[in-house]
Amino acid sequence: MPVEFDSIRAEHVAVRESVGKFDVSHMGEITVSGPDAPELVQRLTTNDVTELSPGEAHYSALVDEEGVLQDDTVVYDLPESRQPTEGHAYLFVPNAGHDAESHERWTDFRDEWGLDCTVENNTERYAMFAVQGPGSEDLVADAAGEALRELGFFHVVPAEVAGADCLVSRSGYTGEDGFELLCPWDAAEPVWEAFDCQPCGLGARDTLRIEQGFLLSGQDFDPEDNPRTPYEAGIGWVVDLDGEPAFLGSEALGEATEPDDRFVGLELTERGGAPRHGYDITDTDGLVIGEVTSGTMSPSLGRAVGLGYVPAEYADPGTAVRVVVRGQQKSARIAATPFEPEP
Amino acid sequence: MTEFTIPEDCRYLETHEWVRVDGDRARVGITDFAQDELGDVVFVELPAEGDELDAGEAFGVVESIKAVSDLYLPVPGTVAAVNEALFDAPELVNEDPYGEGWMLELEGVGEGEALLDPEEYADAIA
Numbered sequence: 001m002p003v004e005f006d007s008i009r010a011e012h013v014a015v016r017e018s019v020g021k022f023d024v025s026h027m028g029e030i031t032v033s034g035p036d037a038p039e040l041v042q043r044l045t046t047n048d049v050t051e052l053s054p055g056e057a058h059y060s061a062l063v064d065e066e067g068v069l070q071d072d073t074v075v076y077d078l079p080e081s082r083q084p085t086e087g088h089a090y091l092f093v094p095n096a097g098h099d100a101e102s103h104e105r106w107t108d109f110r111d112e113w114g115l116d117c118t119v120e121n122n123t124e125r126y127a128m129f130a131v132q133g134p135g136s137e138d139l140v141a142d143a144a145g146e147a148l149r150e151l152g153f154f155h156v157v158p159a160e161v162a163g164a165d166c167l168v169s170r171s172g173y174t175g176e177d178g179f180e181l182l183c184p185w186d187a188a189e190p191v192w193e194a195f196d197c198q199p200c201g202l203g204a205r206d207t208l209r210i211e212q213g214f215l216l217s218g219q220d221f222d223p224e225d226n227p228r229t230p231y232e233a234g235i236g237w238v239v240d241l242d243g244e245p246a247f248l249g250s251e252a253l254g255e256a257t258e259p260d261d262r263f264v265g266l267e268l269t270e271r272g273g274a275p276r277h278g279y280d281i282t283d284t285d286g287l288v289i290g291e292v293t294s295g296t297m298s299p300s301l302g303r304a305v306g307l308g309y310v311p312a313e314y315a316d317p318g319t320a321v322r323v324v325v326r327g328q329q330k331s332a333r334i335a336a337t338p339f340e341p342e343p
Numbered sequence: 344m345t346e347f348t349i350p351e352d353c354r355y356l357e358t359h360e361w362v363r364v365d366g367d368r369a370r371v372g373i374t375d376f377a378q379d380e381l382g383d384v385v386f387v388e389l390p391a392e393g394d395e396l397d398a399g400e401a402f403g404v405v406e407s408i409k410a411v412s413d414l415y416l417p418v419p420g421t422v423a424a425v426n427e428a429l430f431d432a433p434e435l436v437n438e439d440p441y442g443e444g445w446m447l448e449l450e451g452v453g454e455g456e457a458l459l460d461p462e463e464y465a466d467a468i469a
Contacts, residue, residue: 008408009383203382203409271430273386273406297385297408304386326388326404326411 004201011204012299015174019135020200025127028099034117035087040110043247045075046230048240052077057154057169060238061230067252068227071098071217076156095217099123127188131195132178140179143194144168162190175212175338207296213265213337220293220307229256234263262315265337268304268323272330275306280324289314305339348375350441355464362417364452369418371447375440376468381407384436389425389446398455417458420449
């Protein structure tokens with residue numbers, strides 16, 4: 001996917017005001033199937049997968065034994081028609097470049113725990129597209145059938161698009177109504193062409209998700225460069241410490257529910273450019289208290305906004321802080337996400 | 344391939360700034376190619392009037408939604424004016440890079456170094 005097709009701003013606005021499409025085939029697809037698939041998924045993801053029924057999905061986290069985020073993902077309990085005759089089948093979508101390591105890790109744990117299921121890396125077999133924006137329902141209903149209008153948020157169904165068997169879920173990474181489609185790799189072109197709307201690149205994908213405060217794996221957290229627990233990263237709501245059997249890392253996370261650092265939104269209140277990955281956050285005396293992990297000039301709001309980590313005592317919206325932009329301390333404040341338009 | 348505008352009356356740096364010299368005064372900005380590479384410009388940081396700058400010196404910053412880039416001065420001189428319109432309308436750099444999107448006006452302009460003529464700049468971005 002290119003950074004931009006036309007301009008980041010035009011693509012961003014299309015998604016907020018009408019509809020745009022993204023080729024997100026860089027995302028991985030791992031299928032877990034068989035009698036012990038529920039147990040393997042339950043033990044390797046933080047959310048309680050036993051709460052899902054076929055055709056439902058949820059957001060979840062992958063952590064290590066210490067509770068450190070490795071990746072974030074959506075777990076799909078596959079629709080009835082895609083379920084095996086014996087056992088159960090799930091699909092999850094690791095972020096770009098994480099599919100091989102996820103596959104290896106899941107296979108190793110399956111073997112170590114002696115579980116009966118297959119773990120398949122299908123990343124090369126699927127293309128993935130997202131159709132996002134208030135106009136997405138009309139486009140998807142035209143291309144995939146009127147029944148898609150009734151599809152609930154985070155539900156997934158099989159559907160035929162341009163003659164290809166697809167899985168369609170109502171989900172996305174933009175904060176708008178939208179759909180994500182998995183289709184066989186060799187049908188990628190006709191399926192992409194079935195949606196007549198603004199093609200969008202990685203740039204707009206980033207500005208749209210930053211405005212919502214959504215995490216980007218490898219940038220807002222990273223097991224090596226910026227190890228964070230789900231609680232620090234603000235996604236404690238996908239951690240179910242009471243799930244049975246307990247997930248790997250649940251013991252460590254049980255003692256980490258009130259972390260020192262919090263993932264917050266930031267807004268610059270003085271002119272000075274946008275906060276960017278790696279910029280320091282200071283208190284009003286100039287003492288460094290944290291670091292920006294993502295930021296941009298928000299195309300929707302016309303303000304410089306960012307995301308980053310600060311100590312809990314600075315995390316309340318409205319707290320005055322500063323961001324060091326190219327050596328200069330710029331006034332900023334902590335803000336709730338999604339970022340709100342000016343009152 | 345997109346054709347980029349490269350006015351005949353300007354000289355260029357490999358870092359994509361243009362200078363239009365008129366006697367001992369000059370205007371400076373970034374090229375059509377540069378604004379296209381950057382995408383939507385959202386912020387421009389410029390020096391203060393009266394600053395004396397050398398050729399090749401970083402005189403400011405241009406920031407788009409996707410990237411931040413330093414600005415380099417093609418010729419030495421004293422800053423006579425900065426384009427304050429860019430503070431409220433940075434998109435002028437995208438819309439009219441050689442006109443309303445100008446950045447600096449210099450006086451007491453000296454000889455530049457490593458300046459490219461339009462043909463050489465066209466080769467540099469080809």
